[in-house]
Amino acid sequence: MLLATSAAVLGLGLAAPAMAGGTLRIAMTASDVPTTTGMPNNGYEGMRFLGYPIFEGLVLWDLSSADTLADIRPGLAESWSQDPNDPTKWVFKLRHGVTFHDGSPFNADAAIWNLERYYNSDAPQFEPQGSAIVRARNPNVAGYRKIDDYTLEISTDRPLSYFPYLLVYMLYSSPTQFEKVGSDWAAFAKAPSGTGPFKITDFKPRISVSLAKNATYWDKDRVPKLDGMELYPMPEATTRLAALRSGQVDWIEVPPPDAIPSLKGAGYEIVTNSYPHNWPWVFNLAKEDSPFRDVKVRQAANYCIDRDGMVELLNGTAEPSYGFFKKGSGKFGSPANAYTFDPDKAKALLAEAGYGPDKPVKAKVMISTSGSGQMLPLPMNEFLQQTLAQCNIAIDFEVVEWGTMLVAFRNDPTGPQSLGVDAMNISLVSSDISQMARWFWSANMAPNGSNWGHFQNAEYDKLLGEIQVASGDADVSAKVKRLNEIVVDEAPWLWIVHDLNARAMSDKVTGFVSAQSWFQDFTPVDLK
Amino acid sequence: MEIFILRRVLYAVPILLGVSIVIFGLVQLSPGDVADLLIPPEAPKEVADLLRQKFGLDRPVYEQYLIWLGNLLQGDLGVSIFTNQPVIDDLSSAIGNTLKLAVPAAVLGFALGIALGALAAVGRGGWLDKLLSGLAITGVSLPHYWVGIVLVAIFSVTYNILPAQGMGPQGFPSTWEQIQHLILPVITLSLIPMGVVSRLVRASVLEILSQEFVTTLHAKGLLHRRILLHIMKNAAPSVLAVMGLQFGYLLGGSILVETVFNWPGSGNLMNLAIFRRDVPVLSATILVLAGLFVVINILVDVLQALIDPRMRR
Numbered sequence: 001m002l003l004a005t006s007a008a009v010l011g012l013g014l015a016a017p018a019m020a021g022g023t024l025r026i027a028m029t030a031s032d033v034p035t036t037t038g039m040p041n042n043g044y045e046g047m048r049f050l051g052y053p054i055f056e057g058l059v060l061w062d063l064s065s066a067d068t069l070a071d072i073r074p075g076l077a078e079s080w081s082q083d084p085n086d087p088t089k090w091v092f093k094l095r096h097g098v099t100f101h102d103g104s105p106f107n108a109d110a111a112i113w114n115l116e117r118y119y120n121s122d123a124p125q126f127e128p129q130g131s132a133i134v135r136a137r138n139p140n141v142a143g144y145r146k147i148d149d150y151t152l153e154i155s156t157d158r159p160l161s162y163f164p165y166l167l168v169y170m171l172y173s174s175p176t177q178f179e180k181v182g183s184d185w186a187a188f189a190k191a192p193s194g195t196g197p198f199k200i201t202d203f204k205p206r207i208s209v210s211l212a213k214n215a216t217y218w219d220k221d222r223v224p225k226l227d228g229m230e231l232y233p234m235p236e237a238t239t240r241l242a243a244l245r246s247g248q249v250d251w252i253e254v255p256p257p258d259a260i261p262s263l264k265g266a267g268y269e270i271v272t273n274s275y276p277h278n279w280p281w282v283f284n285l286a287k288e289d290s291p292f293r294d295v296k297v298r299q300a301a302n303y304c305i306d307r308d309g310m311v312e313l314l315n316g317t318a319e320p321s322y323g324f325f326k327k328g329s330g331k332f333g334s335p336a337n338a339y340t341f342d343p344d345k346a347k348a349l350l351a352e353a354g355y356g357p358d359k360p361v362k363a364k365v366m367i368s369t370s371g372s373g374q375m376l377p378l379p380m381n382e383f384l385q386q387t388l389a390q391c392n393i394a395i396d397f398e399v400v401e402w403g404t405m406l407v408a409f410r411n412d413p414t415g416p417q418s419l420g421v422d423a424m425n426i427s428l429v430s431s432d433i434s435q436m437a438r439w440f441w442s443a444n445m446a447p448n449g450s451n452w453g454h455f456q457n458a459e460y461d462k463l464l465g466e467i468q469v470a471s472g473d474a475d476v477s478a479k480v481k482r483l484n485e486i487v488v489d490e491a492p493w494l495w496i497v498h499d500l501n502a503r504a505m506s507d508k509v510t511g512f513v514s515a516q517s518w519f520q521d522f523t524p525v526d527l528k
Numbered sequence: 529m530e531i532f533i534l535r536r537v538l539y540a541v542p543i544l545l546g547v548s549i550v551i552f553g554l555v556q557l558s559p560g561d562v563a564d565l566l567i568p569p570e571a572p573k574e575v576a577d578l579l580r581q582k583f584g585l586d587r588p589v590y591e592q593y594l595i596w597l598g599n600l601l602q603g604d605l606g607v608s609i610f611t612n613q614p615v616i617d618d619l620s621s622a623i624g625n626t627l628k629l630a631v632p633a634a635v636l637g638f639a640l641g642i643a644l645g646a647l648a649a650v651g652r653g654g655w656l657d658k659l660l661s662g663l664a665i666t667g668v669s670l671p672h673y674w675v676g677i678v679l680v681a682i683f684s685v686t687y688n689i690l691p692a693q694g695m696g697p698q699g700f701p702s703t704w705e706q707i708q709h710l711i712l713p714v715i716t717l718s719l720i721p722m723g724v725v726s727r728l729v730r731a732s733v734l735e736i737l738s739q740e741f742v743t744t745l746h747a748k749g750l751l752h753r754r755i756l757l758h759i760m761k762n763a764a765p766s767v768l769a770v771m772g773l774q775f776g777y778l779l780g781g782s783i784l785v786e787t788v789f790n791w792p793g794s795g796n797l798m799n800l801a802i803f804r805r806d807v808p809v810l811s812a813t814i815l816v817l818a819g820l821f822v823v824i825n826i827l828v829d830v831l832q833a834l835i836d837p838r839m840r841r
Contacts, residue, residue, distance in 0.1 A: 128582045206792040242692035246684040
């Protein structure tokens, strides 16, 4: 309400000229400056701003195109290969001539030092916070060793053909700089050193962080055009909007949907791009009396939501979701169910499952008041509640704080932490096969993994197992399509919308390529 | 007087101890913990458990509390679990930032409150009283975050003459740029103390006006201005008590105003610590603020006792 009212109030204002020069000023949605040691907190927004611009991994995202889904590319490793005799072993050829911002070289010793920082809790450079984040995203690293100064071997606890996709979430910091500041991560955070195209020049907790161009960046094609960037944490959408409209910043993340028409009218650019980033309900299939244990009920719910209406509610900052990947993409396949807003079909399916006007489906859904990637959970869920009621699906909400939801998500769905809910509305990344394994593989059922809903499908598990040991891309591609078909038809999630990741910027900002990814590249950005 | 002050200071010890226990108890009662917020949602449970172990969060609450209290007595406020930075650094900068708002807001609010309250009382029942009372009630009643947003909409977005957010360059506010950043949040924050003090001053002055000694002063032929001074002196103890409380509230930082203006003060820090379950930051912040609150109230007690010796009893 506060957000909507204030967005409307501020929307009445007039545009003011920005005064940037060569420094791009960005308002993030984070409530604090993400940590600056090289493995940022604040979720993937932390990675977007205080991760990739400053620190890099062996493997990086290719964020150069707006036309195709972002894929991985060589980063600090020039190339990699899976050992044909032992598919749990991966050999990485490290890039020559890369230096950290402090001038020290990146080589196998520096890489091993960072792996120890994350995976060896007895190492002097062990960093608990960074380690927790890396190990969460890369739980399968079993060992590592230096082969020579520029060759590294990392082994996994089981064959994982998509292991390079997990390595984009492991960034490397300078061991030399760590020692120089007294072998203390708190001191390193104030004077960090990575290998990326920008370097941190000033860090004021809760206020701002300043980045400067790394003119000696190893990739000459990606030396930043900007002189620098100023990043401000601004969690309140209205404040971000006012900061943009008063010219205090040039770019804001996630403008309030209500303000988008007025921003456009005042000459600001609203940048979005289409890519798979689901905002779903995850159905609880483990709870004995959950109506969603019946696939017909899950499919009926999917036929009874007005996705286009939801997009309208969000002023076009989302697009309908019909499956894990986007419809029309090469990975979507041809599922039997093409979900549309079809209440009659939904009612027919519910009748087959034994539900109707006299016996409505009753379910409780856990929703959060806010949270990373949660978009606007309250109005969006109320919209769904109203739509589903048309098909005799009566939804109650268990409204919780974001931290409570995360606790529930990590525990058994029948445990007390889940508060007896039949589904949970939690935004989950849906970009690649590694995520499909996280959310749907039966071996990953919570609390042992992130398959909170306890979805289990024999064909899915078999195909995933084959993908994990596969070596040919063509074979993997066909199997990935089939995996998507299975999750669309079996509907372990209510497929609602994909977040378009909206951002608003002044007309001074040029050269930005909105990649089909949650992450973005700031090196081509310039200011008029 | 010395015994009076010593007694007040000694009272503060059990108060602060009680506050520290309540803080720990409440943090433990709230669902979730820092380990869950520190790591991504997809993190396996064992990673969260490892982190809890590393930070001693798996120990019994009383043990965590005693360790924290022991460190506190040695002047160590601990390290933020979330940022790994010393709590003392974050806290001192946050309280410093809040002081930059609280002091001018208190000065403005109290000065206006006293002036408007006294004027309203003197002109009791007339148009001036009604106007000033209306202003005071408006100041108290309007949600100040809303006032902040409206001020931003007018002065920052529409006319672009004042900054919409942030506090500008760090340091003591001495340059015009720094002062510009203060204007809107200070006005917003001063409204409540202005309203509260104004209403209280009006009521106190009216009560004193009806007392016999005022009639005596009039009968003795004292100037109106001198009589008003006597009245204000008599009204001072009760007004001071409320001013002390109001200044304490301002020091605690307004979470809403600091959010609207993106001001990195103590309210902002506490808000972050609550949502992150960052126990060291939260505990230290509340305890230090409670300590400041207690100190302010001791100062008010002393001032009241100086003005009115009967209060030393």
